[in-house]
Amino acid sequence: MQVLDSEFKPGLAGVVAAETKLSRVDGAIGELIIAGYPLEEIAQQASFEEVVYLLWRGERPSESALEKFTSALAQHRELPQATLTLLEQIAVQKKPAMDALRMAAGTLDLDQAAKPAEEAAIVILARLPTIVAAYHRLVNGERPIKPDSDLSHAANYLYMLTGQRPTKAQIKGMETYLNTVVDHGLNASTFTSRVIIATQTDMLSAVVGGIGALKGPLHGGAPGPALDMVFEIAVAERAEGYLREKIERGDRLMGFGHRVYKVRDPRADVLGAAAQKMFEEMADESPEGFELYKLALTVEEKALELLEEYKPGRKLQTNVEFYTALLLHGLGLPADLFSPTFAVSRAAGWMGHCFEQLETGRIIRPKARYVGEINSKW
Amino acid sequence: MQVLDSEFKPGLAGVVAAETKLSRVDGAIGELIIAGYPLEEIAQQASFEEVVYLLWRGERPSESALEKFTSALAQHRELPQATLTLLEQIAVQKKPAMDALRMAAGTLDLDQAAKPAEEAAIVILARLPTIVAAYHRLVNGERPIKPDSDLSHAANYLYMLTGQRPTKAQIKGMETYLNTVVDHGLNASTFTSRVIIATQTDMLSAVVGGIGALKGPLHGGAPGPALDMVFEIAVAERAEGYLREKIERGDRLMGFGHRVYKVRDPRADVLGAAAQKMFEEMADESPEGFELYKLALTVEEKALELLEEYKPGRKLQTNVEFYTALLLHGLGLPADLFSPTFAVSRAAGWMGHCFEQLETGRIIRPKARYVGEINSKW
Numbered sequence: 001m002q003v004l005d006s007e008f009k010p011g012l013a014g015v016v017a018a019e020t021k022l023s024r025v026d027g028a029i030g031e032l033i034i035a036g037y038p039l040e041e042i043a044q045q046a047s048f049e050e051v052v053y054l055l056w057r058g059e060r061p062s063e064s065a066l067e068k069f070t071s072a073l074a075q076h077r078e079l080p081q082a083t084l085t086l087l088e089q090i091a092v093q094k095k096p097a098m099d100a101l102r103m104a105a106g107t108l109d110l111d112q113a114a115k116p117a118e119e120a121a122i123v124i125l126a127r128l129p130t131i132v133a134a135y136h137r138l139v140n141g142e143r144p145i146k147p148d149s150d151l152s153h154a155a156n157y158l159y160m161l162t163g164q165r166p167t168k169a170q171i172k173g174m175e176t177y178l179n180t181v182v183d184h185g186l187n188a189s190t191f192t193s194r195v196i197i198a199t200q201t202d203m204l205s206a207v208v209g210g211i212g213a214l215k216g217p218l219h220g221g222a223p224g225p226a227l228d229m230v231f232e233i234a235v236a237e238r239a240e241g242y243l244r245e246k247i248e249r250g251d252r253l254m255g256f257g258h259r260v261y262k263v264r265d266p267r268a269d270v271l272g273a274a275a276q277k278m279f280e281e282m283a284d285e286s287p288e289g290f291e292l293y294k295l296a297l298t299v300e301e302k303a304l305e306l307l308e309e310y311k312p313g314r315k316l317q318t319n320v321e322f323y324t325a326l327l328l329h330g331l332g333l334p335a336d337l338f339s340p341t342f343a344v345s346r347a348a349g350w351m352g353h354c355f356e357q358l359e360t361g362r363i364i365r366p367k368a369r370y371v372g373e374i375n376s377k378w
Numbered sequence: 379m380q381v382l383d384s385e386f387k388p389g390l391a392g393v394v395a396a397e398t399k400l401s402r403v404d405g406a407i408g409e410l411i412i413a414g415y416p417l418e419e420i421a422q423q424a425s426f427e428e429v430v431y432l433l434w435r436g437e438r439p440s441e442s443a444l445e446k447f448t449s450a451l452a453q454h455r456e457l458p459q460a461t462l463t464l465l466e467q468i469a470v471q472k473k474p475a476m477d478a479l480r481m482a483a484g485t486l487d488l489d490q491a492a493k494p495a496e497e498a499a500i501v502i503l504a505r506l507p508t509i510v511a512a513y514h515r516l517v518n519g520e521r522p523i524k525p526d527s528d529l530s531h532a533a534n535y536l537y538m539l540t541g542q543r544p545t546k547a548q549i550k551g552m553e554t555y556l557n558t559v560v561d562h563g564l565n566a567s568t569f570t571s572r573v574i575i576a577t578q579t580d581m582l583s584a585v586v587g588g589i590g591a592l593k594g595p596l597h598g599g600a601p602g603p604a605l606d607m608v609f610e611i612a613v614a615e616r617a618e619g620y621l622r623e624k625i626e627r628g629d630r631l632m633g634f635g636h637r638v639y640k641v642r643d644p645r646a647d648v649l650g651a652a653a654q655k656m657f658e659e660m661a662d663e664s665p666e667g668f669e670l671y672k673l674a675l676t677v678e679e680k681a682l683e684l685l686e687e688y689k690p691g692r693k694l695q696t697n698v699e700f701y702t703a704l705l706l707h708g709l710g711l712p713a714d715l716f717s718p719t720f721a722v723s724r725a726a727g728w729m730g731h732c733f734e735q736l737e738t739g740r741i742i743r744p745k746a747r748y749v750g751e752i753n754s755k756w
Contacts, residue, residue, distance in 0.1 A: 021750030036751030199594020216577020372399030373414030
């Protein structure tokens with residue numbers, strides 16, 4: 001087998017491994033296109049169901065198609081009994097939520113016969129939030145709450161987490177978050193899913209692989225401790241002193257800067273606007289939430305000002321983690337639910353990429369260069 | 379982010395994605411090197427534990443190091459109770475063995491605290507055979523058999539499958555098989571494991587991803603129906619007529635030909651020799667096994683002769699699936715255990731690649747080319 005191009009590409013950096021119609025990330029101009037639509041066009045206007053349909057089928061659904069799709073998703077939310085039993089046992093061990101999600105997700109088609117990829121995808125997407133919510137409650141000593149098929153995907157997720165019917169503002173906040181992070185080019189977890197499905201294995205194998213990759217600390221996008229700084233600062237007056245000290249110590253400011261986006265991350269803009277709207281609408285019922293929101297804005301403003309002072313020209317911007325943390329915190333989600341909630345959305349992107357990959361009919365199989373010995377004797 | 383090389387590489391064909399000291403596949407000359415050793419040097423001489431140590435640490439173990447490694451593997455074979463419970467529930471659904479393996483493997487560290495990669499790898503490798511054997515027995519209505527830490531990895535696997543102490547010939551047959559398929563360049567499942575671990579996630583996530591990829595029909599190497607033809611032929615006299623009819627109908631002869639190897643697959647040679655030895659040594663206790671072996675040789679000889687007659691110059695050779703099926707069948711394994719048994723071995727290769735990938739410290743993240751619309755309005 002003669003192979004002409006065999007230069008080693010560490011990390012496959014710069015190599016184009018797929019063609020996609022799902023999303024385009026242009027870091028230089030701060031733009032994210034989702035299936036043809038600039039993110040700003042759809043993040044707050046579309047429902048999550050509409051965005052998923054768009055990603056999976058390449059076009060906006062008609063009203064009746066959307067109704068059918070929404071209903072199919074809503075009908076498949078309940079977990080197999082074996083998955084619930086497993087979640088109870090994982091909760092006893094108090095495993096991190098992402099580990100629980102990976103383990104339980106692997107079993108979520110246990111009550112299903114083998115299905116064509118798109119039918120399998122609906123069951124998987126429908127059930128991931130149920131797993132996350134059930135585990136969250138179990139690990140906190142509460143009973144899981146059965147899904148309500150009358151609620152939208154986003155609303156039902158919040159409902160299963162808290163047992164409370166979410167307000168419109170909360171639903172819109174969650175939906176905007178899910179829409180915003182649903183796809184983002186060929187990141188490591190999305191690539192994982194494509195590599196797996198390219199063998200023509202089942203959809204769930206690809207999603208479980210994606211969850212495993214997403215768990216890794218080098219995988220960007222899943223929000224972590226971006227808000228901790230805000231909590232530590234606690235009052236606006238302390239912001240400048242705290243931040244100066246941190247920067248002078250050489251610490252990185254979590255929530256600022258991104259590998260790809262050299263200007264402002266468009267997702268940060270969208271989530272910032274969604275957070276503003278949500279916190280304002282909830283100001284009466286949750287004045288302390290609104291206070292935290294204002295504090296976060298002060299910290300952000302001060303941080304950007306000081307970053308420009310200490311690192312002029314670097315143009316470090318608020319990233320998606322900062323506003324994700326703010327928004328999800330405002331929705332009552334503790335930080336250990338941030339990554340699983342990210343997965344609940346991104347799984348739709350993974351599976352959209354899987355459909356594309358399946359259409360190519362090709363396996364993904366690069367080469368390795370052997371650099372060891374060749375003639376050892378045992 | 380300026381990217382110079384952005385030619386689309388469908389399937390990443392010809393792209394070098396990793397440097398490795400684990401194995402080199404040279405299809406043109408029919409050679410497979412495992413960590414410096416030509417396969418023929420180690421397949422029958424080394425124990426599986428020695429081969430794994432060699433792959434993971436890059437050198438043959440000293441006697442004391444081997445003892446320690448063997449004992450560590452032997453100590454970790456028992457499954458968490460939750461994994462056994464899950465296997466029972468999967469068996470009720472009669473899921474295929476590879477699905478059961480993927481699901482149960484995902485939970486096999488449930489009783490373990492987070493561990494450094496190499497410690498985690500030992501637990502995973504130790505327990506995969508226990509899962510396969512337990513599920514096989516459960517799905518056939520039998521109780522799982524507890525592992526015996528006095529037996530070697532290969533011997534214990536056979537013991538857990540059958541409840542019988544395997545003979546020396548059987549152990550050597552299984553061990554040769556495990557050694558032979560332990561690593562084979564950057565195939566799709568191995569690449570999957572590398573992509574996942576490159577995010578610095580946990581080892582089990584990488585192995586579960588590998589199992590998911592291995593399940594796919596486009597993933598070569600896992601033996602399927604290669605022996606069915608031999609069973610259908612049943613008596614030597616029917617071989618020629620059966621094969622002529624099949625070739626003239628345009629059917630592919632399972633067990634012959636390989637994408638990579640243009641001459642004889644070295645694994646086929648090694649497994650052929652192992653099968654011969656095993657069937658001869660077992661001829662007294664299992665005369666019908668020896669008869670089947672002789673029939674298979676007749677079928678092989680006739681198939682190669684006819685392939686040369688009908689497709690001159692194609693040089694189709696007996697592939698690894700043919701001798702795998704023969705050897706594993708001779709060990710009493712039904713065909714649905716072939717792929718899981720392949721995974722039991724290959725997982726060691728996956729994890730060896732994971733160690734290498736972790737050492738690079740790099741994430742694997744190629745790019746996608748966006749080919750969709752860019753300015754749609756919602």
